[in-house]
Amino acid sequence: MIIGLDDTDSKEGMCTTYLAAVLIGKLEKYGTIKEYPLLIRLNPNIIYKTRGNAALAIQLLLRDRKDAEKAKKLVIETVEEMAVFSAENTNPGIVFIEEAPEKMRNELARFSMRAVKDVLEIHEAKELLLRHGISHRGFKNERGLIGALAAAGFALCGLPDYSYELIAYREKNRWGTLREIDEGSVWAADAATHPDTWDTVDYENKRIVFAPHSPDPILFGIRGNCETAVRDAFSMIKSEPVERYVVYKTNQNTDMHLINAKISEVQNDRSYILDGKVSGLPKTIEGGHVIFSISENGAALECAAFEPTKGFRNVVRQLRIGDDVTVYGSVKDRTLNVEKIYIKALNLHEYRNPMCCGKRMKSMGKGQGYRCEKCGAVNKEKVIETLKRNISPGFYEVPPSARRHLAKPLVRGHTIGAVSSCAHLHGEAQPACQHGQGKILS
Numbered sequence: 383m384i385i386g387l388d389d390t391d392s393k394e395g396m397c398t399t400y401l402a403a404v405l406i407g408k409l410e411k412y413g414t415i416k417e418y419p420l421l422i423r424l425n426p427n428i429i430y431k432t433r434g435n436a437a438l439a440i441q442l443l444l445r446d447r448k449d450a451e452k453a454k455k456l457v458i459e460t461v462e463e464m465a466v467f468s469a470e471n472t473n474p475g476i477v478f479i480e481e482a483p484e485k486m487r488n489e490l491a492r493f494s495m496r497a498v499k500d501v502l503e504i505h506e507a508k509e510l511l512l513r514h515g516i517s518h519r520g521f522k523n524e525r526g527l528i529g530a531l532a533a534a535g536f537a538l539c540g541l542p543d544y545s546y547e548l549i550a551y552r553e554k555n556r557w558g559t560l561r562e563i564d565e566g567s568v569w570a571a572d573a574a575t576h577p578d579t580w581d582t583v584d585y586e587n588k589r590i591v592f593a594p595h596s597p598d599p600i601l602f603g604i605r606g607n608c609e610t611a612v613r614d615a616f617s618m619i620k621s622e623p624v625e626r627y628v629v630y631k632t633n634q635n636t637d638m639h640l641i642n643a644k645i646s647e648v649q650n651d652r653s654y655i656l657d658g659k660v661s662g663l664p665k666t667i668e669g670g671h672v673i674f675s676i677s678e679n680g681a682a683l684e685c686a687a688f689e690p691t692k693g694f695r696n697v698v699r700q701l702r703i704g705d706d707v708t709v710y711g712s713v714k715d716r717t718l719n720v721e722k723i724y725i726k727a728l729n730l731h732e733y734r735n736p737m738c739c740g741k742r743m744k745s746m747g748k749g750q751g752y753r754c755e756k757c758g759a760v761n762k763e764k765v766i767e768t769l770k771r772n773i774s775p776g777f778y779e780v781p782p783s784a785r786r787h788l789a790k791p792l793v794r795g796h797t798i799g800a801v802s803s804c805a806h807l808h809g810e811a812q813p814a815c816q817h818g819q820g821k822i823l824s
């Protein structure tokens with residue numbers, strides 16, 4: 383039996399992963415948990431999300447099929463007991479998949495992928511559930527059924543790319559208090575296990591980034607390539623007591639949300655990989671955000687490196703008109719929030735006003751040429767000059783402290799183009815690319 387769960391928490395507390403962790407313990411009375419529980423991140427632009435738009439799936443191998451109804455009852459009761467029903471935006475959903483004919487698998491595979499890349503309606507989930515006779519339970523407006531069904535779909539059909547996260551949970555009496563974690567042990571754990579683990583610490587900003595600051599039950603999460611790596615790191619970390627922990631298989635850090643598209647096809651609330659040429663110079667706006675534009679075939683889009691991306695903004699500030707780039711990120715209000723950028727080719731030439739008497743000549747008006755303010759000499763044309771660039775082509779990414787859950791860090795390897803652009807779950811792995819990481823030159 384596959385159990386999908388979503389939308390049980392609020393900003394003030396709880397977390398659906400914790401509910402899943404508690405359930406895993408309780409369900410052992412009816413069978414064994416098959417494989418890893420799945421922690422699925424859905425479309426990061428969904429306005430209803432509490433934090434990271436997570437949904438969970440657990441696969442239970444029932445010891446006795448007769449216990450199926452008892453197991454379902456236990457799941458529903460646990461959600462009723464633990465979900466924060468009082469929060470307006472908490473609309474829990476639970477899905478139970480017991481049988482899966484081929485047609486249903488194919489439809490679910492498409493639905494799950496759309497939940498990561500697209501914006502779905504509650505009735506789309508309900509229609510699928512009813513048409514295939516999938517047992518489910520929705521609460522309040524039942525929006526959680528979208529995520530619950532999507533997570534269950536991935537458990538059924540598999541993930542084309544995945545990583546792991548070990549999440550350690552706090553003792554209940556400590557929820558809402560400052561987390562006690564020995565920072566030295568965290569840096570040591572990272573040093574011993576990186577690059578098989580990542581985003582535990584942020585070297586550039588000299589910060590530990592694997593622990594949230596919210597009042598939820600999570601103490602910290604360690605992300606990595608395999609169970610051994612995240613467990614090794616975990617064994618080295620000294621902290622307040624861990625109430626329980628779970629190793630999840632996850633679509634985090636896979637770029638699964640990204641759609642390969644053209645700028646003219648971009649829609650708000652989706653995430654993209656877009657090719658273009660820089661058409662608007664980077665400018666720093668109030669709040670320290672850096673905005674530039676790219677265009678392709680007459681279509682243009684603003685791109686932003688927001689203040690929390692810290693040093694990444696210095697990369698973006700080096701861009702010049704005509705640079706050939708690929709940007710990766712989510713679009714909101716017609717602005718792409720850059721998660722990473724591939725600088726394919728730098729524009730090394732620029733048309734400028736001619737020089738005379740040690741200064742730039744002044745334009746005499748459109749099409750009128752240029753005049754030297756000192757000696758009065760006139761020149762008709764602009765001149766081509768070679769630009770000195772302080773950056774090299776390659777990939778650049780935001781620091782771990784600003785990384786979105788789904789964004790694939792360069793340490794996992796980088797490919798040019800989407801990891802999986804089709805609606806099917808069994809996409810082919812992309813070959814590792816030969817291009818290096820870029821450098822800001824001083």
Ligand code: ATP
Pocket residue numbers: 388389390391392397398399424425428430431432433434435436437471472473496497498499500501502503525526527528529530
């Ligand atoms: P939680 O820990 O409770 O899962 P969260 O930050 O993950 O918190 P939710 O509280 O689950 O966010 O809220 C997200 C809501 O949006 C859920 O009801 C989920 O079913 C729904 N949802 C997720 N993905 C999509 C999508 N692509 N289109 C429409 N709704 C979605």
